[in-house]
Amino acid sequence: MGIRNSRAASGAGFLLDMIRNQRARTRSELVRASGMARATVENRLTGLLEAGYIVYGAGSPQAASVGRPAEVFEFNHRSGIILAAELGLDHCRVAVTDLAAGILATAGGPADMESGPEQVLRQVDEHLTTALEQAGKTVADVRAVALAVPGTVETATGRINSPTMMSKWYKFDLRAFFSGRFPGVPVHVENDAHVMALGEQRKQWAETADLLMVSAGMSIGSGLVLGGRLFRGSLGAAGDIGHLHRGGGRVCRCGGVGCLETDAAGWAIARDLRSMDREARTAADIVALTRAGDPDAVALVRQAGRAIGTVVADLVGVLNPSVVAVGGTLAEARETLLAGIREAVYARSHPLSTRDLRITHSLLGADAGLVGAATLASEQLLSPEAIDAQLGGR
Template identity: 40%
Template sequence: MTTTDHANALTAGALFQRLRDGVARTRGDLVADTGLGRAAVAARVDALLAAGLLVPAGAASSTGGRPPQVVRFDAHAGATLALDFGARHATIGLADLSGEPIATVSRELDIAEGPETCLRLALDQARELLRDSRAELFGVGVGVPGPVEHSTGRPVNPPIMPGWDGFDIPGAVREELDGEVQVDNDVNILAIGEHALRGGAVDDLVYVKVATGIGAGIISGGLLQRGALGSAGDLGHIHVRLPESPLVAPGDERDLEAVASGTAVAAALRERGTPAHSNADVVRLIQAGDADAITLTREAGRVLGEALAIVVNLMNPSMIVIGGSLGRVADHLIAGAREVVYRRSIPLATQHLRIEPSRGGVTAGVRGAATMALQAALSPAAVDRRLAAQG
């Protein structure tokens, strides 16, 4: 590539990616980092300053003469919205351009009421957040509890979302709000959020959500892996060797989700005479020290470990994160899972493996959805289009 070709390829949008880490740099730093000439860097930095994506950040130390000026990414130049739908609730959040949540609101809803009703509730709340902030909207990220064809943003045969199959979520959101719209399933959103929360320090991570069902989001080489059509990570529907336990009958051939999810633990508790009808009941019982709930959750962790041992041997992640509603009492799940994973995985794959509870808390889905939206809204091409539109 000639020098001219290199300069043309490294547009202002591409240069901007070097600054999204928030580290302040001088124009001289960017010249050294990119190989562009001083005039080319100055022109690109000036355009980004004019667009408000960069701001002056004082002056660097001088080695003689006039101190060089420093610029940095302005994460407060705009905002992104996140709509994180669950089966019985939605969390609507506003985040800055680094993906950091600014404000969140949770609302009860029934995802089975269909897309028009659920999206109307969420979008009305989103507009209130946006109006209060007075920030320019850059993008919208949406997470839903079912399979999604990411390229179109349409759910595909979602089992607990009647009326959502094939629905054009991005189109419906764009009718109400400007900006890029990205849609994915809730577990992928959580994996993106967990990766972002850890500052990108863990580039090979598997996020496992244990709730009504079981699913996984896979980060490999720092990137979310969706697979050919978006169904990667469907951990709950694989069949594994089921150890003998109170959760497993002889000859049991059910899949992982039917044996080790929060719903399965609640059913096993009911068989023992304990009134448990939901994940929340299981969590409540564990927090109250109920011995049966603790024992059965640890057994669920052992069954989960059978599946995770396969994942570890195949993918060699450096971290497995356990989240979801049962993630609130993840210690018991993790204890059971560790027993099996370290016994059934090859030593090289577990040499530095960590199995930890999620750090994301209630804003994990918001952070993930916002980060996904920003990957599109602040991509080199999107930034270049924004600069061209602003002249």
């Protein structure tokens, strides 16, 4: 382990990591921070410049008063693009981002996951073509592809492992589909709530090491960043709160009875609203009714918040996060949903666990899944090990 770490700390990837995170930006700073010889640093920087990962920035202010300003290096987030796609039970969205997960263009529309992967992925492919055109980019600019899906994803294979709820997607090779479209480009597949948690923590709560993301839409899930690292569990199933048994006799779409989703997921709320003669098929329909002040919609969403809050309270007690962020389409109901969650969490949790706890809507909003997916791909693409492998150890 020590040998591998020492090698990583002497490569170009290590220098790029310091430049990206602004821990060191001039030659002198990089020499001091890395412990490498100046000639070695110069060689590594030349490789990064030629690959386009860094560019020369403005002169260092602190050096300006003594002779010529030192050259400052900056991460070139425009040196390539990442394609991100987010699939929901009733929609799909895609984005073209730069290498820092900054969105350049988006596209999307309704989708029916129950129709199976072939039809939905054709739609995704069409949306990606549209987004590339809008961003003025081509396939040659693509450095990575990331897909966020509403199901349990096996970490090792990147395949969806939800046989009862997404039977047509079960074990489908999503990586192979996109690798065929973008040959030679790394493809990442991850659960949507997981990438939402990663994106939210990295972009909005970087000073917070422990964050719980709740994804509330047509399905219910959660993602965890613990100690600054995305927590997937041993097989990638961490955070699957929607199918925890909470009591009651309602049958869930997974085939179980009494799952959280039977009271709190968009599909369950829409079902109940239709029984009350409301036109509700999607999570967006529920939000529209709630915002319009429909009393039944408001009551059901508040009830869903309380149900979600009982599970969140357990997680707060076990994990003690600093932030609970609530995203997904149902989160667009804002205080109606959040009030129910807060009510249950503060009533059921130990005072110490909630003393400094923030429970808030996702600050990334509707883009949380796309930004999170792109962030996941970016961190893999630009890891010191990946950069060193790409540059041949230079």
